[in-house]
Amino acid sequence: MSPALRDAVRRLEALTGTAVLDPANGHSRWELYRVALASDAARPALLAAVVAETDAALASGVVGEALERVPRTERDAWVQALAPAVRAFSARRTLELGILEDLRSGPGVREFGPELIDGWSDWLQLRIATEVSDPSVLRALAESGRTKRIRRAASVALG
Numbered sequence: 001m002s003p004a005l006r007d008a009v010r011r012l013e014a015l016t017g018t019a020v021l022d023p024a025n026g027h028s029r030w031e032l033y034r035v036a037l038a039s040d041a042a043r044p045a046l047l048a049a050v051v052a053e054t055d056a057a058l059a060s061g062v063v064g065e066a067l068e069r070v071p072r073t074e075r076d077a078w079v080q081a082l083a084p085a086v087r088a089f090s091a092r093r094t095l096e097l098g099i100l101e102d103l104r105s106g107p108g109v110r111e112f113g114p115e116l117i118d119g120w121s122d123w124l125q126l127r128i129a130t131e132v133s134d135p136s137v138l139r140a141l142a143e144s145g146r147t148k149r150i151r152r153a154a155s156v157a158l159g
Contacts, residue, residue, distance in 0.1 A: 001054070008049035015042040026055045033062045037069060050081040060086040067093055072101065096124040103132045117144045129153035 001024045009023045009032065016035045020028045033049065036042040046062065053059035063078045067090065070078060075094045079087055099120070117125065117140055129141050129150050141154035 002052060004052035005049070005054060008045065008052045011045045012036050012042060012049055015039065015045055026058050029053075029055075030058060030061070033058075034065070037062070037065050043070065047078060047081055050078070056083045056086045059083070060090060063090045064093060067097060072098060092121070093123075096121060100124060100127050100131065103128055103134060103137055106134075117141065118146075122146055122150065125150045126153060129157055133157070 006023060009020060009029060012032050012035075013019055016032065016039055018032055018035045020032050022028045029049075033046060036046040036049075043066070046066070050059045050062050050066075053062070059082055063082055066078050067075055075097070079090045079094055082090060120128070125141060125145050125147075126149065128137060129145065130153055132138065135158060138154045138158045142151055142158060145151040145154055
């Protein structure tokens, strides 16, 4: 375990009041990180821990969880904290969360053709079908959603 990671774990332990029995164990660190994710006060230290984290998959998992909890303006910092080899998934999720938030708040995208929908992941299509109320978006998903589950969810949301 690197000194930077050891320091980051100790700081998170202090901020969260959670002790890690084996800081060298990724599963133990994950439990600490999950506690820190729930604490607004611990999130800056958690971001530092992600930067120091030697397990790229673990760091990516933490960032994946953090993206829906942090303000949109902070998401890029979380993605950039990851090693370049594991950034792609989180970078895409950041873009998709922005699309979802735009559609939740009103008309974010005007043209909802199959071409646009095909570019959305199944995760995004399903989230939109269950969380967005815009009938034009829901109709497009009901007709062109990638899976039966997505098409059905959009149809149900349409009423």
